[in-house]
Amino acid sequence: MKKISLLGATGSIGIQTIDILLNNPESFQLVALSSGKNIEKTREIISQLNPELVSVQDEQDAVALAKEFPQIHFTFGAKGLVEVATHPDSTVLVNAVLGSVGLESTLAAIRMSKTIAIANKETLVTAGHLVMAEAKKYNAPILPVDSEHSALFQSMNGENPKQIERLILTASGGSFRDKTREELKNVTVKDALNHPNWSMGAKITIDSATMMNKGLEVIEANVLFDMPFDRIDVLLHKESIIHSLVEYHDTSVIAQLGTPDMRVPIQYALSYPDRLPLVEGTRLDLAKIGQLNFREVDFDRFRALKLAYDAGRAGGTMLTAMNAANEAAVGLFLQEKITFLQIEEIIEQIMNNHHNILAPDLETILHVDTETRKSVESMVK
Numbered sequence: 001m002k003k004i005s006l007l008g009a010t011g012s013i014g015i016q017t018i019d020i021l022l023n024n025p026e027s028f029q030l031v032a033l034s035s036g037k038n039i040e041k042t043r044e045i046i047s048q049l050n051p052e053l054v055s056v057q058d059e060q061d062a063v064a065l066a067k068e069f070p071q072i073h074f075t076f077g078a079k080g081l082v083e084v085a086t087h088p089d090s091t092v093l094v095n096a097v098l099g100s101v102g103l104e105s106t107l108a109a110i111r112m113s114k115t116i117a118i119a120n121k122e123t124l125v126t127a128g129h130l131v132m133a134e135a136k137k138y139n140a141p142i143l144p145v146d147s148e149h150s151a152l153f154q155s156m157n158g159e160n161p162k163q164i165e166r167l168i169l170t171a172s173g174g175s176f177r178d179k180t181r182e183e184l185k186n187v188t189v190k191d192a193l194n195h196p197n198w199s200m201g202a203k204i205t206i207d208s209a210t211m212m213n214k215g216l217e218v219i220e221a222n223v224l225f226d227m228p229f230d231r232i233d234v235l236l237h238k239e240s241i242i243h244s245l246v247e248y249h250d251t252s253v254i255a256q257l258g259t260p261d262m263r264v265p266i267q268y269a270l271s272y273p274d275r276l277p278l279v280e281g282t283r284l285d286l287a288k289i290g291q292l293n294f295r296e297v298d299f300d301r302f303r304a305l306k307l308a309y310d311a312g313r314a315g316g317t318m319l320t321a322m323n324a325a326n327e328a329a330v331g332l333f334l335q336e337k338i339t340f341l342q343i344e345e346i347i348e349q350i351m352n353n354h355h356n357i358l359a360p361d362l363e364t365i366l367h368v369d370t371e372t373r374k375s376v377e378s379m380v381k
């Protein structure tokens with residue numbers, strides 16, 4: 001029985017994680033969870049899985065829930081995320097919170113040598129070097145949840161990492177993959193939220209439409225698999241059936257395939273090194289699909305992807321500045337305060353003005369993150 005702490009329980013990944021826990025009560029027990037402002041969903045999960053500890057975003061929600069569920073300990077805010085992540089009974093942290101707000105709780109769980117099943121890619125982008133150094137020091141396994149990185153991880157199973165030639169991340173191209181840059185000028189939030197293959201949270205769906213999601217994933221692959229950027233490629237594959245590929249020195253290419261269902265990589269990270277049957281999983285029928293398509297990426301068309309490679313190659317606080325600028329700009333786009341193309345314009349402007357600091361410590365990263373968000377806000381006033 002693995003005991004689980006879950007950050008971001010009310011989100012897209014969080015809810016699918018809950019589904020897996022409910023379907024496998026003999027394998028997993030939820031001991032602690034965090035949510036944000038979705039109190040209705042938090043209540044439902046508490047009633048289903050009766051955790052010992054729950055953290056919400058706001059203090060007044062914690063106080064109200066404590067009256068409803070007197071057997072449960074409630075906490076809130078940033079310290080609440082750390083308390084959930086470091087619950088003494090859990091051995092596995094599933095980090096499915098959104099954004100770099102997940103960084104400090106991840107580091108705290110690593111320092112208790114917990115296994116980290118990480119969906120929260122922004123944490124790896126903004127401070128990958130700190131996360132991986134602490135994970136090594138405290139012997140804390142970091143297991144990918146992101147579908148591409150789970151595919152890469154599975155395609156490396158039993159192989160010698162020194163014999164890898166390159167990693168190939170597949171990209172659906174997102175909601176606007178067939179539009180020209182000219183056509184992107186007038187797209188709406190509603191259009192952007194309409195991902196062709198995956199049902200996900202709002203922020204990552206916009207990232208997918210700008211292709212910043214793939215940029216974050218290139219950096220995530222660099223961090224998780226210690227692979228230089230010139231050996232990480234992106235391949236457009238509109239069906240999202242091949243989740244990513246690893247090419248070896250001998251020219252062999254090993255890939256992981258499956259229907260687009262995030263429960264597969266989430267469950268694999270939880271059950272690793274075992275595999276569990278997936279309740280109500282749809283089996284892949286390649287004969288029915290008939291054809292899979294592939295296309296080279298055009299970096300002029302998908303400019304955010306180019307910016308992410310640039311930030312990755314620069315390293316240091318450039319990564320934090322780029323990630324924070326993206327989080328802030330996507331937030332503004334979702335509030336309809338900026339246009340779609342302004343997202344990448346803002347990121348580019350922030351990166352052009354950023355004074356890079358190499359090998360930053362946590363304090364520096366948090367400072368750059370806060371200041372960048374302020375700069376973005378002031379750019380649109």
Ligand SMILES: NC(=O)C1=CN([C@@H]2O[C@H](COP(=O)(O)OP(=O)(O)OC[C@H]3O[C@@H](n4cnc5c(N)ncnc54)[C@H](OP(=O)(O)O)[C@@H]3O)[C@@H](O)[C@H]2O)C=CC1
Nearest residue numbers: 008009010011012013036037038097098119120121200201
């Ligand atoms: N969705 C997907 O299929 C995939 C997601 N990922 C990554 O997983 C992470 C989560 O994505 P996704 O599930 O789509 O996101 P969602 O927006 O659906 O969920 C985010 C979760 O984080 C909580 N949350 C947000 N902000 C805060 C905060 N400031 N403090 C505490 N809790 C907060 C939300 O709470 P509430 O809703 O209660 O306010 C919710 O539980 C992201 O990093 C994403 O890139 C990676 C691969 C696939």
Ligand SMILES: CC(=O)[C@@H](O)[C@H](O)COP(=O)(O)O
Nearest residue numbers: 146147171172173174208213
């Ligand atoms: C499900 C998942 O892992 C997402 O990150 C997904 O990859 C988004 O798809 P694209 O970014 O390829 O559109």
Ligand SMILES: [Mn+2]
Nearest residue numbers: 146147148217
């Ligand atoms: Mn992904």
